[in-house]
Amino acid sequence: MRWIDRFAYNNRIRRLDPAVKAGFSLIMILVCLGFDRPYVSAAALLLILILSVSLAGLPLRSFLKILAGEAAFLILSVVPIAVSIVRPSAAEPVPVFPLKLLITRDSALNALNLLTRTLACISAMNFLSMTTPVVDLIDLAGRPRVPEIMIDLMTLIYRFIFTLFDCLERMTAAKESRLGFRSLRTAFRSAGEIAANLFLETYRRSRKLQVSLESRCWDGAFRVIPQTYDPIRSLWERAPSRNQPVQNRETL
Amino acid sequence: MTELFFDDIVYTYPGVNAPALNGLSLRIGSGKRIALIGRNGGGKSTLILVANGIIRPDRGTLRIDGAPVDYKKKGIYRLRERVGVVFQNPEDQLFSANVYQDISSGPLNLGLSIGEARERVEEVAERCGLTALLDRPTHALSGGEKTRAALAGILAMRPEFLFADEVTNALDPWIRIQVLNILDSWAAENHTVVLSTHDWDLAANWADEIVWLEKGKIYRQGKPEEIFPGGTQPERYRRDG
Ligand SMILES: Nc1ncnc2c1ncn2[C@@H]1O[C@H](COP(=O)(O)OP(=O)(O)O)[C@@H](O)[C@H]1O
Ligand SMILES: [Mg+2]
Numbered sequence: 001m002r003w004i005d006r007f008a009y010n011n012r013i014r015r016l017d018p019a020v021k022a023g024f025s026l027i028m029i030l031v032c033l034g035f036d037r038p039y040v041s042a043a044a045l046l047l048i049l050i051l052s053v054s055l056a057g058l059p060l061r062s063f064l065k066i067l068a069g070e071a072a073f074l075i076l077s078v079v080p081i082a083v084s085i086v087r088p089s090a091a092e093p094v095p096v097f098p099l100k101l102l103i104t105r106d107s108a109l110n111a112l113n114l115l116t117r118t119l120a121c122i123s124a125m126n127f128l129s130m131t132t133p134v135v136d137l138i139d140l141a142g143r144p145r146v147p148e149i150m151i152d153l154m155t156l157i158y159r160f161i162f163t164l165f166d167c168l169e170r171m172t173a174a175k176e177s178r179l180g181f182r183s184l185r186t187a188f189r190s191a192g193e194i195a196a197n198l199f200l201e202t203y204r205r206s207r208k209l210q211v212s213l214e215s216r217c218w219d220g221a222f223r224v225i226p227q228t229y230d231p232i233r234s235l236w237e238r239a240p241s242r243n244q245p246v247q248n249r250e251t252l
Numbered sequence: 253m254t255e256l257f258f259d260d261i262v263y264t265y266p267g268v269n270a271p272a273l274n275g276l277s278l279r280i281g282s283g284k285r286i287a288l289i290g291r292n293g294g295g296k297s298t299l300i301l302v303a304n305g306i307i308r309p310d311r312g313t314l315r316i317d318g319a320p321v322d323y324k325k326k327g328i329y330r331l332r333e334r335v336g337v338v339f340q341n342p343e344d345q346l347f348s349a350n351v352y353q354d355i356s357s358g359p360l361n362l363g364l365s366i367g368e369a370r371e372r373v374e375e376v377a378e379r380c381g382l383t384a385l386l387d388r389p390t391h392a393l394s395g396g397e398k399t400r401a402a403l404a405g406i407l408a409m410r411p412e413f414l415f416a417d418e419v420t421n422a423l424d425p426w427i428r429i430q431v432l433n434i435l436d437s438w439a440a441e442n443h444t445v446v447l448s449t450h451d452w453d454l455a456a457n458w459a460d461e462i463v464w465l466e467k468g469k470i471y472r473q474g475k476p477e478e479i480f481p482g483g484t485q486p487e488r489y490r491r492d493g
Contacts, residue, residue: 002392005389005392009387009388009389133349133350133389134349134389135349135350135353135389138349155347155348155349156347158349159346159347159348159349159390159391162391162392163343163391205343205344208339208341208344209344209345209347211301211306211339212337212339212344212345212347213347214306214332215304215306215332215336215337215339215406216332216357216358216361216405216406216409217329217332217333217358217361217362217409218357218361219361222347222348222357223356223357223360223361224348224353224354224356224357224360225352225353225356225360225366225369225370225373226366
């Protein structure tokens, strides 16, 4: 997740209005689902790939690596669609193998179609998450009338998911250093203790956060300055971003 | 002349026998750098929570410019506009997804317009050396950067009294100087800065005045040379009891 976050902050269309990027992803997904043809999906996949590399400047290798990871899962679930298991009929001579694997033209096409379509949709989502920081997505969600409470929750979840991971890592390391996972039984005990601690720690933090929010005159609603973005025409005008100065290109 | 006056404050945490603050009286005038020292559990953090109206004393009164603090919603907001607090762990104070948004929240809570809030964010980012980090997600900051971001979030509200609870603790020497410079620049503009610390050398060199708390009371108070007449080696000050 940190990895994706890093791309989101360091790509060439970082400052582009998230509505444009989300709109593009959405259109790609709708096209793939609407036409439902392998070659349409393949074309969409290719387009997304080209834009990710040429427009957003994402490294091709990383894009493919992430996609490959997702594809591995997909292929596993597509195989049963392509292949069906049949029991040999009684008319046949004594079978060498009691079951037969069968791939028909239809089932193969079906599987291929499903695979390309899903891959294209996933890569559209990858494009969005690798070019758009979560702050911008939350900001985008706040534009239509999404209830404020949802926006606040999204902000907090994003903010603290990393804190929780860190906390979990620290506690796991502490347990490991004391051989807490030596046998299955101690492992279960350790996991239980870690979970309980994590819960308490979360509670403690939420109390502290509330105190510090109150000290800043918080009255129940998070007020922050909305983000500013480059409009879509910046794509062809190629002017450097003027809104906020382009900040930290170094890795996060 | 603005003044914050802790008038005979007593406070005991629920479920605890010994009071955390036990009849503490302290006047804090404007335009000073004050170091708050004393052993762990002496009541420094509790005093800071009282100053901000987070804790309401069991007995005694917090007065600002002579008037007792009104603990209704409006009165508390008025207190917090004037008294800002940076807590011990900056991690607990940053709630927004990025630094810019986090700093902007205080000024917006004060009712400033987005334009005014923007100006404040940029000015305070400059002061705290955060200009290049405004775009960063808060979770991707280092410890020193988190401290400065938390400080910036409070300074953006322009408090007359700034309380900082052990903020220089876990910082490397360079960042520490940077944070102290930020506090100094705030004090130089005729604001009061109260810094709690366990570092006696820091207290002696930095502060105009030292307040030493023990067991929820003021143990000693005065200029650094009055508090540490023979230097800051702890062996010289063996405490009884
Ligand atoms: N949340 C709390 N609940 C119960 N007791 C507390 C709490 N916070 C502090 N105390 C107690 O209050 C006393 C003063 O603590 P504190 O103000 O944190 O001291 P200091 O900041 O000087 O180390 C200590 O005895 C401490 O144990
Ligand atoms: Mg403390």
